[in-house]
Amino acid sequence: MKIGVIGTGYVGLIQAVGLAHLGFKVVAYDIDSSKIEILKKGTPPIYEKGLKELLHQNRERIIFTSSVEDLKGSEVVFVCVGTPQDAKGKANLNFVFSAIESLKPLLTGKEIVVLKSTVPVGTNRKVQKFVGNKAFVVSNPEFLREGIAVDDFFNPERVVLGFGENHPKWVMEKMLKIYEYFLKKEVPFVVTNWESAELIKYASNTFLAMKISFINELARLSEKVGADIKDVAKGMGLDSRIGNKFLNAGIGWGGSCFPKDVSALIWQFKEWEIEPKLPKATKEINEEQILWFLNKIRKHYGGNLSGTFALLGLAFKPYTDDLRESPSLKLAEMLIEEGAFVKGYDYIEGARKNVKKLVEVKTSTRYSYGLIVCDELKTAVEGVDGVIIAVEYKEWNRENWKEISKLVRNKALFDGRNILKEELIRELIKDGWHYEGVGVKPK
Numbered sequence: 548m549k550i551g552v553i554g555t556g557y558v559g560l561i562q563a564v565g566l567a568h569l570g571f572k573v574v575a576y577d578i579d580s581s582k583i584e585i586l587k588k589g590t591p592p593i594y595e596k597g598l599k600e601l602l603h604q605n606r607e608r609i610i611f612t613s614s615v616e617d618l619k620g621s622e623v624v625f626v627c628v629g630t631p632q633d634a635k636g637k638a639n640l641n642f643v644f645s646a647i648e649s650l651k652p653l654l655t656g657k658e659i660v661v662l663k664s665t666v667p668v669g670t671n672r673k674v675q676k677f678v679g680n681k682a683f684v685v686s687n688p689e690f691l692r693e694g695i696a697v698d699d700f701f702n703p704e705r706v707v708l709g710f711g712e713n714h715p716k717w718v719m720e721k722m723l724k725i726y727e728y729f730l731k732k733e734v735p736f737v738v739t740n741w742e743s744a745e746l747i748k749y750a751s752n753t754f755l756a757m758k759i760s761f762i763n764e765l766a767r768l769s770e771k772v773g774a775d776i777k778d779v780a781k782g783m784g785l786d787s788r789i790g791n792k793f794l795n796a797g798i799g800w801g802g803s804c805f806p807k808d809v810s811a812l813i814w815q816f817k818e819w820e821i822e823p824k825l826p827k828a829t830k831e832i833n834e835e836q837i838l839w840f841l842n843k844i845r846k847h848y849g850g851n852l853s854g855t856f857a858l859l860g861l862a863f864k865p866y867t868d869d870l871r872e873s874p875s876l877k878l879a880e881m882l883i884e885e886g887a888f889v890k891g892y893d894y895i896e897g898a899r900k901n902v903k904k905l906v907e908v909k910t911s912t913r914y915s916y917g918l919i920v921c922d923e924l925k926t927a928v929e930g931v932d933g934v935i936i937a938v939e940y941k942e943w944n945r946e947n948w949k950e951i952s953k954l955v956r957n958k959a960l961f962d963g964r965n966i967l968k969e970e971l972i973r974e975l976i977k978d979g980w981h982y983e984g985v986g987v988k989p990k
């Protein structure tokens with residue numbers, strides 16, 4: 548079976564490579580010919596663990612192309628283009644509709660068009676109306692986490708499929724055939740209508756963001772009342788109805804999904820004239836959290852942030868080069884605005900490179916001359932007035948803190964992800980460090 552994929556970003560590329568690995572012949576199309584050229588050479592334009600190897604392994608089963616005609620003859624076409632938020636926070640569907648528009652002339656009435664892009668409720672129905680009887684539209688939201696997206700592709704916790712009420716039976720049968728590998732692995736399938744499938748995606752992401760915002764808000768209270776948020780989260784998480792995941796307090800959530808999806812869900816509530824109380828609070832708490840953390844740092848320096856800081860971690864989470872809505876970079880901007888000089892470091896080379904590109908744009912006043920990217924942790928911490936952990940790499944624990952102690956000018960450590968282990972924190976405090984986490988009490 549020939550399968551088409553439109554869009555070779557995080558979602559599309561992994562879908563294409565993953566399906567090729569499952570044995571399908573895949574045509575991966577992207578409007579961006581420079582991206583296609585890179586892919587033709589066998590290099591993924593993004594960093595994702597295991598992706599390069601998987602791409603090499605399945606190279607002969609994928610055709611990368613920037614001419615849409617090559618999608619002709621695909622029985623199923625997955626649409627994996629971006630749905631960024633517009634100025635109001637609403638999902639922008641221009642990429643989805645322009646993809647469908649260019650695909651439409653190639654459709655013969657027997658194809659399935661699968662929307663993998665995260666789209667507001669009602670979009671699959673609109674796309675079906677747009678393609679008319681030239682194809683059958685199916686909703687199949689993705690739940691890939693960046694950094695472990697390849698693993699998530701092969702080991703999903705669920706597969707969600709949304710169909711139109713008038714779809715013939717073979718449409719579902721074909722979708723189940725494509726995902727037979729997961730059926731055999733006994734992955735739960737949720738087979739439902741378009742609207743429910745669309746809402747499952749927004750609800751899942753907003754719920755996860757809400758869990759984080761809840762624990763972050765609680766961290767502020769913990770600090771006031773003398774509780775330790777790590778213990779609180781542990782105690783809560785042991786209740787299987789709550790679960791221990793996504794309860795790590797920190798400087799807030801970012802990335803390519805949570806911010807835009809929470810905003811888009813807020814917008815959808817508003818369109819139906821329902822007050823989006825929890826999604827709104829989720830977003831507001833996240834916006835405040837970083838300011839709250841900055842305030843903690845500011846307080847330590849008596850209100851004056853004109854020193855030099857090492858910023859550990861640059862991307863929006865570990866093991867990715869993706870800088871979209873990175874809380875770390877937001878913090879950098881805020882520090883610089885208050886007169887600080889920031890030396891950033893990230894374990895992932897791609898993340899460092901991407902920040903360097905941002906800094907090099909001299910016309911951008913965002914970082915002006917207040918941010919430099921270091922290729923070594925040693926250089927980043929040398930002579931600084933404070934060290935800030937902004938991304939939750941466990942690896943920070945394994946660094947040589949004795950050496951770091953000698954390199955910094957001032958032993959102040961702000962762990963914005965509560966990632967350092969108690970034992971290390973105790974040692975650091977003994978060594979004269981000032982340690983501050985998020986809602987924690989060093990024991």
Ligand code: UDX
Nearest residue numbers: 690691692693793794795797799800801802804863864
């Ligand atoms: C998310 C969803 O998890 C995934 O299912 C969906 O398909 C896309 O959006 P991703 O954006 O890759 O995935 O990141 P995720 O691991 O969910 O983390 C999002 C943000 O939350 C990061 O900035 C992370 O640092 C933060 N986070 C996560 C916390 O602050 N605390 C936590 O406990 C967990």
